[in-house]
Amino acid sequence: MKEKLTLYFLITLVVMISLTDSSYADLMIAKFDVDKTLAFWTPEKIKSAKPLTPKEIGFRNKTSRVKNSKIKRDDNQSLKEPFDNPDNSLNYPVGILSITDPDTGALTTCTASVFNTDNGNIGITAGHCIFNNNGRQYENLMFSPGFDIGAPGPLGFLPVAIAAAPAEYNDDPVAYDYGMFRVDFDDGGNRLQDRTGANGWLLNPTQDNLITTVFGYPQSGDMPNCPNDGLHLCVIVRNVVVSDDESVMPDVDLGTGSSGAPWTINHNTDRNLGYMYGNEAFYNVQDNQSESPRYDPETFNDLVEYVSDN
Ligand SMILES: *[C@@H]1O[C@H](CO)[C@@H](O)[C@H](O)[C@H]1NC(C)=O
Ligand SMILES: *[C@@H]1O[C@H](CO)[C@@H](O)[C@H](O)[C@H]1NC(C)=O
Ligand SMILES: *[C@@H]1O[C@H](CO)[C@@H](O)[C@H](O)[C@H]1NC(C)=O
Numbered sequence: 417m418k419e420k421l422t423l424y425f426l427i428t429l430v431v432m433i434s435l436t437d438s439s440y441a442d443l444m445i446a447k448f449d450v451d452k453t454l455a456f457w458t459p460e461k462i463k464s465a466k467p468l469t470p471k472e473i474g475f476r477n478k479t480s481r482v483k484n485s486k487i488k489r490d491d492n493q494s495l496k497e498p499f500d501n502p503d504n505s506l507n508y509p510v511g512i513l514s515i516t517d518p519d520t521g522a523l524t525t526c527t528a529s530v531f532n533t534d535n536g537n538i539g540i541t542a543g544h545c546i547f548n549n550n551g552r553q554y555e556n557l558m559f560s561p562g563f564d565i566g567a568p569g570p571l572g573f574l575p576v577a578i579a580a581a582p583a584e585y586n587d588d589p590v591a592y593d594y595g596m597f598r599v600d601f602d603d604g605g606n607r608l609q610d611r612t613g614a615n616g617w618l619l620n621p622t623q624d625n626l627i628t629t630v631f632g633y634p635q636s637g638d639m640p641n642c643p644n645d646g647l648h649l650c651v652i653v654r655n656v657v658v659s660d661d662e663s664v665m666p667d668v669d670l671g672t673g674s675s676g677a678p679w680t681i682n683h684n685t686d687r688n689l690g691y692m693y694g695n696e697a698f699y700n701v702q703d704n705q706s707e708s709p710r711y712d713p714e715t716f717n718d719l720v721e722y723v724s725d726n
Contacts, residue, residue, distance in 0.1 A: 442582075442583040442718075443580045443581065443582065443583055443718065443719065443722055444543075444546075444547060444580060444581045444582070444583055444585060444586070444595075445578070445579075445580050445722070445726075446546055446547070446553035446554075446578070446579045446580065447577075447578050448555070448556070448557055448575065448576055448577060448578065448579070450575040450576075450577055450600050452556070453555075453556045453557065453558055453575040453576070454558075454575055456516070456555075456556045457514060457556060457558055457573060461523055462514060462568075462573070463566070464523055465514050465523035465524055465525045466522075466523070466524055466525065466635070466646065467524065467525050467526075467633065467634065467635040467646040467671075467672040467673025467674075467675075468515070468524040468525060468526050468544075468545060468672065468673065468675055469672045470542075470544050470672075470675055470697075470698045471544075471549050492713055492714060492717055493619075493713070493717060494618070494619040494620050494713050495616070495617070495618050495619070495691075496531075496532050496533075496616050496617050497532065497616045498532060498613070498614060498615055498616035498684075498687075498689035498690065498691065499532040499536075499609050499613055499614040499616075499689075500613055500687055500689060501609075501610060501611065501612070501613045504611075504612075504613055506687070506688045507612060507613025507614075507687055507688045507689050508561050508562030508569055508570070508612050508613065508688065509529045509530040509531070509561060509609075509612050509613050509614050509615050509678075509688070509689065510527065510528075510529045510561065510562075510631040510632070510649065510677070510678065511527075511528055511529065511530075511539075511559050511560045511561030511562060511563050511569055511612075512525050512526075512527065512528075512559075512560050512563040512633050513525060513526040513527065513528040513539075513541055513545055513557060513558070513559050513676065514556070514557070514558045514559075514560075514573070515545060515554040515555070515556065515557050515558075516554060516555045516556045517548055517554060517555075518548065518552050518553070518554065518555050519548060519550060519552060525633060525646060525673055526541055526542060526545035526673070526675045526676040527541065527631070527632040527633050527673065527674055527675065527676045527677035527678075527696070528540065528541035528545070528559055528597075528676050529541075529561075529615060529631075529676075529677070529678040529692070529695075530561055530608055530609050530612045530613070530614045530615070531614050531615045531616070531617055531678070531692055532609060532614040532615065532616050532617065533609070533614070533720055533724060534724070535598065535607070535720075535723075535724035536607025536608055536609045536610060536614075537598050537599050537600075537601045537607055537608040537609070538596055538597070538598055538608075538720060538723055538724060539559055539561075539576075539596065539597050539598075539599065539608075540594060540595070540596050540597075540676070540678065540692070540695060541594070541595060541596075541597070541675070541676030541695065542593050542594060542595065542675045542676035542695055542696065542697055543581040543582070543585040543589065543592060543593045543594055543595045543697075544589065544593055544675060544697075544698075545595070545675050545676045546579045546580075546581055546595040546597070547581060547585070547595075551586065553579070557575070557576035557579065557597065558573045558574065558575050558576065559573065559574050559576060559597070559599055560572065560573045560574070561574075561608070561612045562612065563633070563649065564648060564649040565647065565648055566647040566648075569612075570611070571601075571603075571608075571611060571612070574599040574600065574601055574608070575599065575600055576597045576598070576599055576600075577597075577598050577599065577600045578597065578598050578723055578726055579595055579596065579597035579598075579723065580595060580596060580597075580719050580722050580723055581594065581595035581596075581719075582594070582595075582712075582715045582719070584715075588661075589697075590662060590697050590698065590707055590709065591661040591662050591709050591710065592709055592715075593695075593697035593698070593709050594676075594695050594697075594709050594711065595719070596719045596720060596722075596723045597723055598723045598724065613687070613688070613689055614689070615678060615680055615689055615690055615691065615692045616689070616690070616691045616692070617691060617692045617693065617711075617716075618681065618691040618692070618693045619693065619711045619712075619713045619716055620713065621658060621681065621693050623658070624657060624658055625655055625656070625657060625658070626655070626656045626658060626663070626681050626693070627653065627654075627655060627656075627681060628653065628654060628655070628656040628663075628665065628679050628680065628681055629651065629652075629653050629679075629680050629681070629683035629690055630651065630652050630653075630654075630665075630670060630674070630677050630678070630679055630680070630696065631649055631650070631651045631677060631678070632649070632650060632651075632670060632671070632673065632674030632676075632677030632696060633646055633647065633648065633649060633650070633673045633674065633677075634646065634650055634670060634671025634672065634673045634674045635671060635672050635673045636669070636671040636672050636673075637668075637669040637670050637671025637672070637674065637699070638652065638668050638669050638670070638671070639651065639652045639670065639671060639674075640652060642671075644671065646672075646673045652668065652670070653683075654668055656679065656694075656708075658710070659710075660710070661709075661710055662697075662707050662708060662709060662710055663679065663693070663694045663707070663708040663709075663710060664705050664706070664707055664708075665679075665705060665706040665707075665708075666703075666704070666705045667704055667705065668704075668705065668706050669699045669704070669706060670696050670699060670706045671699070674696045675696055675697070675698070676695050676696060677695060677696040678692040678694075678695050679692065679693060679694035679695055679696070679708050680692045680693070681693060693710075693711070694708030694709060694710065694711065695708055695709070696708060697709055
């Protein structure tokens with residue numbers, strides 16, 4: 417009897433494990449060695465990292481959205497309030513993301529941000545800041561929320577433990593150019609967002625035009641009053657036109673280094689929090705416009721769940 421129970425238990429376990437795996441088969445996944453990351457980034461290396469220049473994506477064929485029928489999640493949330501830490505004089509959800517290219521060894525930077533999740537240690541950036549042009553995961557991802565004027569934020573640099581991007585990113589690197597990650601953060605029971613605050617999110621904005629605030633670390637481009645050295649947190653507020661599969665900021669180059677920067681509406685300057693609905697994917701040279709993916713709610717929630725639970 418005992419053996420049978422054990423066997424039953426084992427079979428159940430195997431079935432559960434394989435079910436869990438197959439339900440995530442549609443995400444691109446990257447895992448990191450946190451200790452290696454911490455050892456890798458000396459202060460000199462952090463200083464020498466240069467903003468990432470995304471590959472030129474000129475003309476692209478529009479793809480219709482691939483519906484992810486395999487995954488059925490309980491969570492299909494489209495709206496979440498910002499998470500405000502009243503102890504912060506100002507919240508600091510946006511930070512620099514330092515990465516290294518596995519193929520070239522180049523040390524580069526992107527922009528990332530904390531957004532409100534139950535887990536509390538989750539950030540979002542561009543897909544092309546997690547996977548390189550050859551589809552390989554970048555290495556040594558490290559996030560410093562509140563980084564500015566060349567100095568780390570109040571929490572220093574936090575190693576990324578796991579990251580994931582939509583599977584569709586491979587075929588349509590603009591409309592799906594986003595990815596999420598979880599940092600290893602342990603601060604006496606506080607989660608990352610308890611310290612930094614976190615943007616809310618709005619996945620289905622109904623307006624066609626959105627007054628949008630974007631913070632990032634550009635080395636070039638059109639952000640006003642910005643030294644463009646990749647070391648200063650800069651901000652721009654512009655109108656954005658929303659279409660089915662992407663959002664467009666006309667006549668603006670957000671600059672290299674802004675890749676992954678959150679596109680937010682209803683930004684509250686007193687608390688430094690807003691509602692994220694997109695992120696900087698790339699600057700389209702031909703049309704002189706910056707472009708962001710639209711987040712498909714199911715994929716977005718899948719990613720949140722994956723990086724929270726793994
Ligand atoms: C776009 O679609 C056309 C026709 O299907 C195809 O010939 C072309 O290679 C595609 N271009 C890209 C960049 O995918
Ligand atoms: C999730 O929500 C979107 C709209 O917000 C809807 O189109 C989709 O069918 C929902 N998916 C599930 C599995 O409920
Ligand atoms: C993009 O458009 C803006 C506004 O018209 C203009 O100031 C800027 O020079 C343009 N940039 C390029 C590279 O054409």
